[in-house]
Structure formats: C-alpha cells, structure tokens
Amino acid sequence: MSGKQLYRRNCEVCHSMLPPAKAAPPIVRLDPHYRMLYGNKEDAVSAMASFMKTPDASKSVLMPQVIERFGLMPAMSLPDEELEKVAGWLWDQYDSTYDKQRDCYR
Ligand code: HEC
Incomplete structure (x- = not known):
C-alpha cells in the first residue's frame, strides 16, 4: 500500500x-513544524512514527493549545513499516506556499 493509501485508510477520518x-x-499544518524542527526527512519520519505509535504530549511538535483543542491523538496500531511509509508521505506533502503564520495560502 502506498503512503497516500495508508493516509486515506487510517488518517483522513481525522486529518484533512x-x-x-x-x-x-x-x-x-503539521508539515512545516517537522521541516523546521528536523531539517531532514529521516529524522522527521522517525519522530513522526514514534509519535503515532505512542502519542505523548512531551513528544509533540505542535503548540500546547493544539492538544488542548483536539485532545491527544490515539495510538496507531500499524506495523512500523507502514508508520514510516505514511510519515514519509506526510513529509513529502510539504507545500512551501502555505504560510503557517497567516494560516492561509499566499
Ligand atoms: C482519531 C483521530 C486521529 C487519527 C485517526 C489520526 N490522528 Fe494524527 N492527530 C490527531 C490529533 C487530535 C492530533 C493533535 C494532537 C496531538 O498532537 O496529539 C494529531 C496529531 C498528529 C501529528 C502531530 C503530532 C505532534 O503533536 O507532534 C501527526 C504527525 C499525526 N497526527 C499524524 C497522523 C497520521 C499519519 C495518521 C494516520 C496514520 C493519524 N495522525 C491519524 C488525531 C488523529
């Protein structure tokens, strides 16, 4: 299954x-945080996979208000290989025209 198919099946219900x-x-809104914190795909993918497996506020790359608003993400019971594949796909979705500050498209 491709990263996109994994997203459709396991993530899209909560993440548009x-x-x-x-x-x-x-x-x-997620991608820019990982780009900023981890300059490279490999480290970002392993951080994302680790978060999805055992979500924990102390591992979050987001502002604390995000967890207050939505609650903590439930753990994903997918094999490591699929977690890494969907995380790699997520990294690849980065859109440089998306302006995180203004929260809109230029
Ligand atoms: C039941 C709803 C739900 C599903 C399904 C879900 N998520 Fe999430 N996810 C959340 C919520 C809520 C947050 C924001 C709070 C947080 O970070 O825990 C989040 C946050 C995240 C984050 C940021 C983590 C951080 O805080 O640093 C990533 C990355 C992520 N999700 C990826 C995924 C991927 C990839 C999938 C599919 C494999 C997925 N999520 C499935 C609800 C969900």
Missing part, C-alpha cells in the same frame, strides 16, 4: 489535507 480542520490539525 487543508483547513478547515476535522478532528485534528490538517496535514498542511
């Missing part, structure tokens, strides 16, 4: 690609 948010921050 673009605002408005469903039950979780849209994918475009």
